[in-house]
Amino acid sequence: MxxxxxxxxxxxxxxxxxxxxxxxxxxxxxxxxxxxxxxxxxxxxxxxxxxxxxxxxxxxxxxxxxxxxxxxxxxxxxxxxxxxxxxxxxxxxxxxxxxxxxxxxxxxxxxxxxFVFAHQAFYNRAVRDRFRTFTSLEDERTFITYNALAALAYQRTATSLGRISQLGVSSPLAAYLLQDALTGLDEVLHFSKVLSKQLDTERFFFNIRPYFKPYRVGGVEYRGANAGDFAAINSIDVLLGLCSPYDPFYQAVLAEKYPYMPPEEQALLRTTTATEPLLDAFIRESADGPLTPQLRDNADLFLSVCRRFGAAYAFHHHQLVGPFLKEPATYAPPEQQSDLTASGPPLDVVIENLSRLSDLRAARPRPGATSARASLDKLRELLDATA
Ligand code: HEM
CATH class of the missing domain: 1.20.58.600 (Methane Monooxygenase Hydroxylase; Chain G, domain 1)
Incomplete structure (x- = not known):
């Protein structure tokens, strides 16, 4: 150096x-x-x-x-x-x-x-116990640590799910990988819960969140940092088959992220667009003759992974975004209302986008949106029909 x-x-x-x-x-x-x-x-x-x-x-x-x-x-x-x-x-x-x-x-x-989320979380060498932070406030350290731990757990989940397609969904090894994905999602939920308990709402709102705003470099404004700027969350979306890279809404979510991720994460995100969803693979094999025991076990596990993923993200929406951003924002003075989000658009627009993602990840149908609900129900019926 x-x-x-x-x-x-x-x-x-x-x-x-x-x-x-x-x-x-x-x-x-x-x-x-x-x-x-x-x-x-x-x-x-x-x-x-x-x-x-x-x-x-x-x-x-x-x-x-x-x-x-x-x-x-x-x-x-x-x-x-x-x-x-x-x-x-x-x-x-x-x-x-x-x-x-x-x-x-x-x-x-x-x-x-x-600066983006990856600079705070993964490109931030600790020296004598301390990594780079804006302040020495304990709440900032807590926020970054648990965000990053949850992202690591999502990465663990994505890695396991990503290995299944080359093994085949009825492989005994796929059972191990699905179980590992489930454990990873339990950890996402666990770290998110610890964060929601330990983080002080007022400290977050007044002293931590304001650093994540958009800012200009030269004549160009770049949107702010958020913990979604890593590829794993989207790999999981697409691998499970809950979000589709053919859906224009979701295409926009992916396309917007690239410059805000490190180069190696960009490369990972690119691979998601050409992956066969596991949901499609399970339906194809399950519809193709009587259900074999391993395929049945794996399909059951797969459905649990989908439910757990939806639950972990619903926690983000209802227990993090709601109490730490949406509710305190109602007390902000009118002149600060237009300056509350990291991405730039007004808060209600950001919340609506997150709510749509939350519905996709929970396979909750909503008018005008592509949902995996019908396909998940079909897989459930195939399993029930041969129980
Ligand atoms: C107090 C805690 C948190 C708050 C208030 C919060 C709030 C938000 C907000 C407002 C956005 C949208 C950013 C924008 O467009 O302006 C966002 C995005 C996102 N956050 Fe969080 N977040 C928190 C913690 C976490 C944690 C622990 C994770 C887990 C890794 C996480 C994962 C994500 C993801 C994946 C996105 C991108 C949208 C998506 O693809 O779903 N967040 N968050």
Whole structure:
């Protein structure tokens, strides 16, 4: 690591986090998302903007881009933290000095030139127990840790499901993999429940969520970070057959995500579009003559996996998005109502999109949407008919 990159990293891990924490404590004491025109706080904001700009400029001036793509991605995360914090504190000015570095890193990797969920979760090397965070608030650490653990559990599920098609759905090995997928989904639900218990609603709303907003790099605005920017959740959707890459609504969900994921996740997401859904494979084999014992057991397990997946996502919708975002938002003053979401659209539009995804994942029919309900019922009937 060059000394300019090391200095920037050290600053992000120390002074940057302390300055943000000081500002957050002041906002929290006033129970507001931001305090403007306060001389003491303005001094802290200016220091944050100036120091980050200077350190980022030193990297660009010394042409010290890391050779290793992982290190470049981590550095993009750090520059993104700095720009995200400037946006959060509504500071405008010297941070433009970091734009060339963000752009250079983004274009060298084929990703959006901003920080995303992967920078917080998986490209975030811990040093002496601490990974990079915006603040030193315990709730931020809790939020990132349990989001990332849930994403790891989704990844475990996707990996197991992805291995089944080449074995065949009636293989005894498929039973093991389906069981592993079920365990992975139990873990998603477990980590989500721990998060909902440990995270303080007000801390999340006032001090953590505001860093995830969209921000500009040069003339372009890039949407904010969310824990959905990894391929596994979509691999599971498509592998189970609950969402289809032929559905225009779902196509838009996939297409929008690519720049907000690391290059290797983009490659994984691309493979989902050409996969035969396991649901189709189970129906095909079950309809093709009398049901064999292993096929029956595996189909039963498969239906449990689908139910568990729907339940884990319903928890996200009703126990995380609802209490941590939708409900506190009703108390936000009118002038802040249009600035509440990570993706940019108004909150009710974001909630409606998430609700549609929740219905797809639970195979709940809704007018005008493609649902897997009829196919799942058909598989259930085939199983019942030969019970
Ligand atoms: C307090 C906790 C959480 C809150 C308030 C929350 C809120 C949200 C919101 C508002 C979005 C939509 C972003 C936008 O378009 O603006 C979103 C997306 C998403 N979140 Fe969370 N989230 C939380 C935790 C988690 C956890 C633990 C996971 C598990 C990995 C997760 C997985 C996802 C996924 C997969 C998406 C993308 C939409 C999709 O494909 O379903 N979230 N979240």
């Amino acid at each position: 060059s000394s300019a990159v090391a200095d920037f990293d050290r600053w992000i891990r120390n002074d940057f986090a302390h300055l943000n924490t000081e500002l957050e404590e002041a906002y929290f004491a006033a129970r507001t998302q931001i305090l403007l025109d306060c001389a003491e706080l303005d001094g802290i904001k200016q220091r944050l903007m100036r120091e980050g700009a200077e350190l980022a400029r030193r990297i660009t001036d010394s042409r010290a881009m890391p050779q290793d793509p992982h290190m470049r991605y981590e550095l993009l995360g750090s520059v993104g933290y700095y720009l995200g914090a400037c946006r959060r504190h509504e500071i405008d000015g010297a941070q433009a000095a970091a734009w060339p570095l963000a752009r250079l890193l983004g274009s060298s990797l084929g990703v959006a030139p901003r």
